[in-house]
Amino acid sequence: MNALWMIPAVLFVLFLVFYLRDRRRTINGFLFNIFICSAGVMLITAAFLSGNPILMILAIIPIILFVLLLSFGGIALVIALLINAKILIQKEGRKFSNYLTLILGLCILGFLILSLIQPVQFLPQEVQLLYSGLMFILLYFFINLLNFLSAYFLYQFNRPRLNQDFIIVLGSGLKGDKVPPLLANRIDKAIAFYRKQEAVTTPPTLILSGGKGSDEQVSEAHAMQAYAVEKGVPMEHTIQENRSTNTYENMLFSKQIMDKLRGSKYNSIFSTNSFHLFRAGLFARMAGLSSQGIGAKTAFYYWPNAMIREYIAVVVMNKKRHAIVVGIVLGLSLLGMSILYIAK
Secondary structure, eight states: OGGGGHHHHHHHHHHHHHHHHOSSOTHHHHHHHHHHHHHHHHHHHHHHHHOOHHHHHHHHHHHHHHHHHHHHHHHHHHHHHHHHHHHHHHHHOSOGGGGHHHHHHHHHHHHHHHHHHOGGGGSOHHHHHHHHHHHHHHHHHHHHHHHHHHHHHHHTTOOOOSOOSEEEEEOOOOBTTBOOHHHHHHHHHHHHHHHHHHTTSOOOEEEEEOOOOTTOSSOHHHHHHHHHHHTTOOGGGEEEEOOOOSHHHHHHHHHHHHHHHHTTOOOEEEEEEGGGHHHHHHHHHHTTOOOEEEEEOOOGGGHHHHHHHHHHHHHHHTHHHHHHHHHHHHHHHHHHHHHHHHHO
16 A cells, blocks of 8 residues: 555656746646546545544545536536626626637536437447547547646746846737726736835836737837836836737747847746736747746636636647547547448
8 A cells, every 4th residue: 555655656746847847838737637636546545444434434525525526516517607607798798708608608508418318329339439539539628628727726826036137018908098907907917026026126127018909009018118107117117019919929029129138148027817827828938938927816707718718729729739639539430430330
C-alpha cells in the first residue's frame, strides 16, 4: 500500500515542475486533475483498509456526492445555465455572444433526454458504432474542458513581483470615444498595481494596447491613455500601442515597443479581466513574452458565458491537435462500420 502512494507523489512533483516552469499551459490542469483523482482514490482506499469506522464514514461521503453529481448534476447544470442566460441577456442585451449559456444549456438538456431514451438501440449495429465514436469525442472534449478550467483556476493564483518595468493593458473595445466599464476594470487593475509598486520602488510604464476599430471614433490606446492620465498616472509613464486588432497583436506589438526601449532585459506583466487571463497568457507565450497576468474582477453573472467563449477560443487555438483526435476517432468508427457492413 505504501508503494502505491508513490503514484500521487510522483504526479504532484510532475505537476509542480510543469506549473513552476510555465503557468500558462493547459497541461498544468491535466496534471493537477490526475494528481487529485489519484490522491482521492488512495485516501478512500486507505480509509477502508484501516478498518476505522470514522474514516470509513468519511470516505463514503465523497462517493455519495459523486453518485449524486452523476445522477442530478446534469439537471442542476441545465437549470443554472438557463437562469444565468436570462440574467445575462437582461443585463447585457440580445447579442449572439450572450446566448452561449442558453445554447449550452439546451444542448446538455437534449443530451440528457437522448441518454434517457436511448434511441440508438433501435438503429443498425454499424450506426451504433458511429454513435459510440461520437460519444467518445464528447467525452474527450469534456475532459479537455475540465483540464482547461483547472488550468484557468490555477493561473488565478499568479502574483507578480513589484519589480515590473512595463504593464501591458489589453484593449477590449470602446463605447464611442469612451472607455466602457469592462475595459475600465482592466486599466484600474493596472493602475492599482502601478500604485503598489510606486510605493516601494520605481513605478512601471503602462502600455495601453489597442487599435482603432471601424466603428470607433479614436483608437482604444488613445482613450485608454486618457483614462489612465485622468486617474492620476503621469503622461510620461504611459505609452500608446495603437496598431493591434486582437490579443495576440496586443502582446506582439507591445513586445516590439518594450524590446526597442529596453532590449531584452525587462520585466513585464499584462492586465485584463479575470475570465480572459489564462488565454491572454497563452497569447503572451506565443508572442515570445515571459509576461504573466493580473486579472480584474468580473461580475459573477457574466463569468459562465465568458468562460464558454474562452474555452471555444482555446479549442480553436489548438484546432490541429483536436482535429487529429476527432479525425482518428471518426476514421476508426467509419472503418468499423464498413467492416460490420461487409461482414453481413
